[in-house]
Amino acid sequence: MVLWIVLGVGTCTLLVAAMQKKDSKTCTGIDIKIEGAYDHVFVDDKVVMKVLQKNGAGKGKETNDVALRSIEDELEKNAWIKKAELFFDNTQVLHAMIEEREPLARIFTLAGSSFYIDSSCKRLPLSDELSARVPMFTSFPSDKMKLSKPDSLLMDDVKHIAQYIQQDSFLLAQVAQIDITPQRTYEITPVLGDQLIKIGNADDLEEKFEKLKSFYKQVWVKTGFEKYETIDVQYSGQVVAVKRGSGKVYMDTAAAVKQFANTMKEMQAVMNDTVFAAAMPKPAVVKDSVITTTDKKVMTNKKPVVVQKKTVKPAADKNRPKAVLKKQ
Numbered sequence: 072m073v074l075w076i077v078l079g080v081g082t083c084t085l086l087v088a089a090m091q092k093k094d095s096k097t098c099t100g101i102d103i104k105i106e107g108a109y110d111h112v113f114v115d116d117k118v119v120m121k122v123l124q125k126n127g128a129g130k131g132k133e134t135n136d137v138a139l140r141s142i143e144d145e146l147e148k149n150a151w152i153k154k155a156e157l158f159f160d161n162t163q164v165l166h167a168m169i170e171e172r173e174p175l176a177r178i179f180t181l182a183g184s185s186f187y188i189d190s191s192c193k194r195l196p197l198s199d200e201l202s203a204r205v206p207m208f209t210s211f212p213s214d215k216m217k218l219s220k221p222d223s224l225l226m227d228d229v230k231h232i233a234q235y236i237q238q239d240s241f242l243l244a245q246v247a248q249i250d251i252t253p254q255r256t257y258e259i260t261p262v263l264g265d266q267l268i269k270i271g272n273a274d275d276l277e278e279k280f281e282k283l284k285s286f287y288k289q290v291w292v293k294t295g296f297e298k299y300e301t302i303d304v305q306y307s308g309q310v311v312a313v314k315r316g317s318g319k320v321y322m323d324t325a326a327a328v329k330q331f332a333n334t335m336k337e338m339q340a341v342m343n344d345t346v347f348a349a350a351m352p353k354p355a356v357v358k359d360s361v362i363t364t365t366d367k368k369v370m371t372n373k374k375p376v377v378v379q380k381k382t383v384k385p386a387a388d389k390n391r392p393k394a395v396l397k398k399q
Contacts, residue, residue: 098132099163107171112201113151114171122146123167134159150195174203176233180214190234192226206233207248225255228273232257235276242280256305264296271305279304286310 101123103116123129126142139157146155146169154170174187174195187195187203194216208229213222232249236242247262259268270279282304290296290312303311 096134096163098128098130098134098137098159098165100130101128101165101167103167103169105169105171107173112203113174113195113198114149114169118149119146119167119169122149123165128157128165134163134165137165150193153189174205175237176205176229177203177207178211178229179207179209180211182214184214188226188230188233190230192230204243206236206243206246208233208251209248210251212251221255225251228255231273232276235280239280241284261296266296266299267301269301269303269305275307278307282310286312 101120103119105114105116105119107114122145123142126138126145128137128142137159143155143157146152146167151172152169153172156168158166160166172189172193172195175189177185177187179185185197187197187205189195211222211229212225213219215222218226229251236246245261245263247260250258250260252258256272257270259270261268268283270276270283283302286302286304290299298314299312300315301313303313
């Protein structure tokens, strides 16, 4: 009796194994697709294929022996792979869909380390062969993997500034690096020109960069960049530009473009006027409370001049008699 039971169990086991063998299919090929803003610069097909082969996936391999979920987890251990999805289609082709992380900024810490970050502030390692064209931030205070709350907020500001610059082709081309000051404000070193551009904190970036563009539009044509040492756009409604070897120059940026356009029109009108041949009048020379202009006219200041009243005796007329006698 026991013998028949053993034979029955063995027969069932063989039948199940035979059925599984019949249903098992082999992989007919591998298709790898990598999506990312940089056209899989940091992750390529070779990297993915190496992981697949290491985990028993490949052409001619039994599909039932391929642990898809385990391989996905292994692929996502790569810092540059944001998401991995594997599946077999109805022709037994293994598809590997890879989403690559997008580098947003490159960070240099005070300790000397360097890394990229993506839009989630995840640290990404550098490549020995390639580099991404992204905004570069220097003097980040920490190189720890787990940041303190102040440093985490600072990193979030870095991400915010980098995202704004990446969306503007002019800024992306003009910004060479952004230095983080000890006060946790930001100073830009431009590609064109050697002045320092102060933007303060990461608030109101649109207003600040629009002021910078307005200043560039006016100064670039008229004087060039070498004239100014620093350009400060962190104050509302104005640009504070410091000339080399002189004091500050305040500019109302709301009127910068309008002023530039009006100046160009006036200069064009002067050039077209054939009557105009004399030199432009010199500016007024200020001396104490009197303004002397080129036409010799004297003007007083806005403050009224107080004149002391004095009693003035009329001058004596020698030809006039002292008294006139009238007849009675």
